[in-house]
Amino acid sequence: MTDSSDFKETVKQQADIVRIVGDYVKLKKTGAQNYCGLCPFHNEKTPSFSVHATRQFYHCFGCGVSGDVFSFVQKVENITFPEAVRAVAQKLGIALPKVIYSSPAEAKEAQLRRALLDAHERACAFFQEYLKRPEGAHAREYLVGRGLNEDVIKTFRIGYAPDSGFVLRDRMKGQFEEDTLRESGLFSWKDEGGRQAADRRPRETSAQRSVLSSQQNPASPVESRQVPDSAAVAEGRTPTADARGPVFYSKFRNRVMFPIANEAGRVIAFTGRTLSADEKAGPKYLNSPETAIYSKSRLLFNLDQAKEAIRKLDYAILVEGQMDCISVFAAGFHNVIASSGTAFTELQARLLGRFTKNVVVNFDPDTAGAKATERTLGLLVEEEFQVKVLSLEAGFDPDLFIRRKGKEAYAGALKNSQKYFDYLIERARAQFPVRSADGKVKAVNYLLPHIQRVPSRIVRDELAREMAQKLGIDSSVLRQELKHAAANRSTATLKAAADVQITDAEKILIRALASATEMQTSEGHLSARDGAEEEFDPARQAQFALKSEGLHLGVAAESLIEVLLGSEATHVTDLPLRDGDRSLLASILMKDDEELTAERLEGAVRALRRIQLRRKLERVQRELQVACGQQTGRLQALLEEKMRLKRALMDPALAGEGPTARPA
Numbered sequence: 037m038t039d040s041s042d043f044k045e046t047v048k049q050q051a052d053i054v055r056i057v058g059d060y061v062k063l064k065k066t067g068a069q070n071y072c073g074l075c076p077f078h079n080e081k082t083p084s085f086s087v088h089a090t091r092q093f094y095h096c097f098g099c100g101v102s103g104d105v106f107s108f109v110q111k112v113e114n115i116t117f118p119e120a121v122r123a124v125a126q127k128l129g130i131a132l133p134k135v136i137y138s139s140p141a142e143a144k145e146a147q148l149r150r151a152l153l154d155a156h157e158r159a160c161a162f163f164q165e166y167l168k169r170p171e172g173a174h175a176r177e178y179l180v181g182r183g184l185n186e187d188v189i190k191t192f193r194i195g196y197a198p199d200s201g202f203v204l205r206d207r208m209k210g211q212f213e214e215d216t217l218r219e220s221g222l223f224s225w226k227d228e229g230g231r232q233a234a235d236r237r238p239r240e241t242s243a244q245r246s247v248l249s250s251q252q253n254p255a256s257p258v259e260s261r262q263v264p265d266s267a268a269v270a271e272g273r274t275p276t277a278d279a280r281g282p283v284f285y286s287k288f289r290n291r292v293m294f295p296i297a298n299e300a301g302r303v304i305a306f307t308g309r310t311l312s313a314d315e316k317a318g319p320k321y322l323n324s325p326e327t328a329i330y331s332k333s334r335l336l337f338n339l340d341q342a343k344e345a346i347r348k349l350d351y352a353i354l355v356e357g358q359m360d361c362i363s364v365f366a367a368g369f370h371n372v373i374a375s376s377g378t379a380f381t382e383l384q385a386r387l388l389g390r391f392t393k394n395v396v397v398n399f400d401p402d403t404a405g406a407k408a409t410e411r412t413l414g415l416l417v418e419e420e421f422q423v424k425v426l427s428l429e430a431g432f433d434p435d436l437f438i439r440r441k442g443k444e445a446y447a448g449a450l451k452n453s454q455k456y457f458d459y460l461i462e463r464a465r466a467q468f469p470v471r472s473a474d475g476k477v478k479a480v481n482y483l484l485p486h487i488q489r490v491p492s493r494i495v496r497d498e499l500a501r502e503m504a505q506k507l508g509i510d511s512s513v514l515r516q517e518l519k520h521a522a523a524n525r526s527t528a529t530l531k532a533a534a535d536v537q538i539t540d541a542e543k544i545l546i547r548a549l550a551s552a553t554e555m556q557t558s559e560g561h562l563s564a565r566d567g568a569e570e571e572f573d574p575a576r577q578a579q580f581a582l583k584s585e586g587l588h589l590g591v592a593a594e595s596l597i598e599v600l601l602g603s604e605a606t607h608v609t610d611l612p613l614r615d616g617d618r619s620l621l622a623s624i625l626m627k628d629d630e631e632l633t634a635e636r637l638e639g640a641v642r643a644l645r646r647i648q649l650r651r652k653l654e655r656v657q658r659e660l661q662v663a664c665g666q667q668t669g670r671l672q673a674l675l676e677e678k679m680r681l682k683r684a685l686m687d688p689a690l691a692g693e694g695p696t697a698r699p700a
Contacts, residue, residue, distance in 0.1 A: 043133050044106070047125045053092045053105040056124060060112050060299075061390045062347065063087060070626065074389055076112055077101050079382070081420045081491050086626045095622030102622035119146060145328075151216040152329045155208065156295075156303040159222055162204055163195025163293040163306075172196040174311050175292050182359065183439045188366045191341075195293040197308055201285030221305065221324040223284045288322060294358045296324070301340040305330040307358055321357075333381040336388060337361055337374040343391050345370035351394035353426075353450070354380075354412070355434050360398075363435035367443035369450070380412040385419045393419075396453050398426040400433045410463075410486075413456050417489045424453035457499055460486055461506050470507050479507055538592040541643035543624050545582065546593060548574035548637055549600035550625060572634045578641075587644040590651065596620055653681040 054071055057063065063071040064083070075085035075096040084098035095102035101111070110120035122132055166172050167189070175196035179189060188194075197204070205223060217223055291308030298304050305324035310317045324330060338361050346352045353372040355361050361374035375384060388395065395416060399409045409425060416423045426449055428437050438446050454462075460483060464470075468478040483503055490496045504510065552575035579601060582588050588597040596617040603611050613621065656678050 043125075044121050047121060047128065047130055048092070048105065050128055050130065051092070051105045051124050052089075053094065053108070054087055054089050056105050056127060057087050057094060057108055059127075060108075061085065062392065074393075075099060075101075076386065076390055079386065079419070088626055091625055093622065093625070095619070095626050097623060097626075100616075100619035102618055115149075116146065119149075148216065148219060149328055151212060152220055152327060153302055153304070155212055155216055155220045155222065156305070156329075158208065158211065159204065159220075159306070160193055160195065160293075160295050160303045162207060163197055163295075164193060165195070166198050166203075167194065167196040171198050178292055178309075178311060182435070183363065184366065188362065191365075192362055193295045193303070195295075197286065197288035197291045197293050199290035199312075201289060204286045205284060217284065219327060221327050221330070222287055224287045225284045287324075290317070291322065294362075296330070296335065296337060296358075297340045298329075298335065299340055299343070304335075305332075309359075334383050334387065336384055338365060339373050339387070341365070342371050342373050346373075346391045350392050351396060352388060352392055354388075354395050354397050354399075356399050360434040363438050364398075364446070367438050367446060369443075369446070375412070380415060382415055382419075385415045385421070389419055389421070394422045396424045396426050396450065397456075398428070398434055398450075410460070413460070414486065414489050417456070417486070418491070420491055423456040425456055425459040426450055426453045427459065457486070457502070461503060464507070476507055476509055480509065538620070539643065539647070541640035541647070542588075542591055542593045542597070544632070544636055544640035545578050545588070545644070546597065546600065546621065546624050547632055548578035548640075549582075549597065550621070551575045551632070552579075552600075574632055574634075574637055577634070577637055581641045581644075585645070585648075587641065587648055589648075591644070591647070593617075593620065649681055649684050653678065656681065 054063065057073075058071075061073040061076055063073045066072040066086075069089045069091070071087045071089065072083045073085050073087075074080060074083050075098055077096065078099040078101075080098045085094065085096045087094045093102060093104050094108055103111075105124055106117060106120045109115070109123050110117050113120065113123065115123065125132055167175055179194065184194070205217075208217060208222075212220075218225060288306060288308040290312050291310050294307045294309070295303045296305040296307060305327070307324075308322045310320055310322070323332070326332060337358055342352070342365070349371050351371065353364060353369055355364060355372060355374045358374055361372050364372040373388070375381075397409055397412055397416070399412070413423055413425070428434065428449060432440070434446070437449075464479040464482045468475040468482065470476045470479055480503075487496050487499050487503070490499065582597065582601060588594050588601075591597075596613065599611055599613055599617065611618075611621075656674055
C-alpha cells in the first residue's frame with residue numbers, strides 16, 4: 037500500500053514527533069531540542085531513547101533503531117508503512133486520500149485488518165443493542181448485581197450476546213465476506229458432516245431463528261435453505277448455514293460481553309461472561325482468540341481510558357480481570373488497568389513502562405493470585421519499576437471489596453500498600469517458619485531469586501540487609517549467599533550496534549552535509565563568520581572540500597559520507613543507508629548542541645587533511661624500510677616525498693593559522 041508522496045510530505049510537515057512519540061513513550065526534556073525516555077523497542081534500565089524536536093527524528097543509543105515519525109508508529113504499532121502514514125494523519129485530523137496498494141497481497145492484508153476492526157465495532161454495537169432488549173433482562177440484572185450503573189455500562193460499552201448461534205451471524209454475513217468472519221474470532225466453524233466439539237447447540241427452533249433474524253435484519257430475510265427443519269434439530273443434527281458448505285455460528289452465546297480495546301480505543305476482541313449454569317455452556321469466561329488485530333500478550337485492558345490518568349498521577353493500579361478493573365475505575369480510580377487473567381507478560385510490562393515506572397499490584401489474595409503477584413513482581417522489578425503490593429482481606433477481590441466496603445476503604449488500602457519486598461518477606465515468613473534452621477534456609481532460597489532480579493547492586497545489598505534482620509539471619513552469611521548467587525547470574529547484555537570510532541572532525545562534516553536535507557536546523561543555529569562576503573553554507577563548503585580532495589577516503593565514516601555526498605534525498609531518513617550507518621548518523625545528529633560555525637567546519641577540514649597526510653607519511657616510511665639498500669632512484673624519491681609530507685604537516689594553515697580553501 038502506498039500513499040502519494042505529496043500526502044506523506046504534507047503529514048510529515050505538520051507532525052510534531054515529540055507529541056506523537058509522547059503518546060507511547062514518557063519523554064523528559066534533556067536539552068534545548070532533545071527529549072529522552074525508555075526505548076519501547078528493547079529492554080533497558082536507563083533511558084537511551086532520544087527524540088529531536090527540530091530535526092523530527094528519533095534514535096536509541098541502546099539498540100540503534102532510528103527513523104522519523106512514520107517509522108516509529110509503524111514499528112510500535114506493528115503495521116505497514118502506509119498504514120503508519122495514515123495513522124499519523126488521523127492523529128493530526130488530516131483528511132485521508134484514496135489508498136493505492138503496491139501489491140495484491142498488501143491490499144488483502146490491509147483490507148482484512150480494516151474489515152476486522154469494522155466487524156468488531158459492529159459486533160460491539162450489536163451486543164449493546166441486545167443488552168437493552170427484552171432478551172437482555174437477565175444480563176442487566178447481573179450487571180446491576182455487580183454494582184454497575186448505566187454510565188459505567190456505557191463507558192465500557194458492555195453488551196449481551198443472545199442465546200442464539202445465528203442472530204449475529206445472520207446480521208453480519210450480509211455485511212462481510214466469509215474470510216473476514218472466519219478470521220474475526222466471533223464465530224465457530226465446522227465442516228459439513230463434522231461434530232460440534234466444545235460449543236453448545238443453539239436451543240431455538242427454526243421458526244424462532246427466522247423471527248429473530250427478520251427482526252434484526254428485515255432487509256435481508258433468511259433464505260429457506262439456511263433454516264434447518266425441526267426434524268433435523270430433533271435428530272440432533274447440527275443446524276447449517278448452507279447444506280452444501282461449512283457451518284458457522286456465534287462463538288459467544290448467552291454471555292455478558294466486555295469489549296477489549298487497543299491503545300487507540302478501537303474494539304479488537306471480547307471477553308464473554310456466561311449467564312448459564314448449564315455444564316454445556318462452556319467456560320465461565322470465554323475470550324476471543326488471537327487474530328490479525330489482537331494479541332493477548334501485547335495488550336492491557338483499559339489502557340486506552342487509563343493512560344492519561346496514569347501519566348498525570350505517575351502510577352498505575354494493576355489488577356487481574358476486566359470486572360475488577362471496571363469496578364476500580366467506576367469507583368474513581370481512573371489509572372487502573374488489567375492483565376488478562378493471571379498472565380502478565382514482559383511485553384505488557386514494557387507497554388506500561390511507556391507511561392509510568394510506578395505501579396501498585398492488586399491481584400486476588402487467593403493462592404493463584406499470590407503466585408501471579410510474584411511472577412508479575414519479578415517482571416516489573418527486572419524492568420526497574422517501583423512496585424508496591426495492595427493485599428486485600430482474604431476472600432475479597434478488588435471488585436467485591438469496593439462493593440462491600442466502599443471506595444473510601446479501597447482508597448485507604450491503596451494508601452497503605454506495601455513495598456514489594458516487604459510483601460515477599462511476609463510471604464516467606466508465612467510459608468516457612470523461620471524459628472528453625474530449615475525454615476530459614478527455605479525462606480532464603482525463596483527470596484534470593486527475587487533479589488537477583490534487582491538490577492542495582494546497591495539496592496540488592498540493602499534488601500539483603502533488611503531480609504537478614506527480619507528473618508533473624510547473620511547478615512554476613514546472607515551477603516555471601518547473595519554474592520554466590522550473583523556470581524552465577526548471567527550478566528550478558530545484547531549490543532545491537534557496535535560503537536564506531538570516528539573523529540570529531542568526521543562528526544562535524546557529517547553534520548554539515550546533513551544540513552543540506554530538510555533536517556537542517558533553524559537559521560539561528562548556523563552562523564556566518566564575521567566579515568564573510570556571503571551567507572555561510574556548511575553543506576556546500578563540506579561538499580567542496582570532500583569532493584575535491586577526497587579527505588573522507590579511508591576514514592571510519594567513509595561509507596556514510598559517500599552516501600551524503602551522492603544522495604539527493606530531501607530528508608535524512610530517506611537516505612539509502614545501511615543499518616550501521618543510519619544508526620551512526622542518528623547518534624551524531626542527536627548530539628549537535630555545539631553551534632556549527634564556519635570556523636568549526638574549517639577546523640574539521642584541516643583535521644582531516646592532517647589525518648590524510650599522516651597516513652601518507654606512514655605509508656612512505658614503510659616503503660622506505662623495504663627500499664633501503666635497493667634502487668637509488670626509488671629511495672631518493674621516497675625520501676623527497678617524506679620531506680614534502682613533513683613540511684606539509686607543519687603548514688600554518690593546518691595549524692589553524694591560515695585560511696582554508698573555499699568553494700568558488
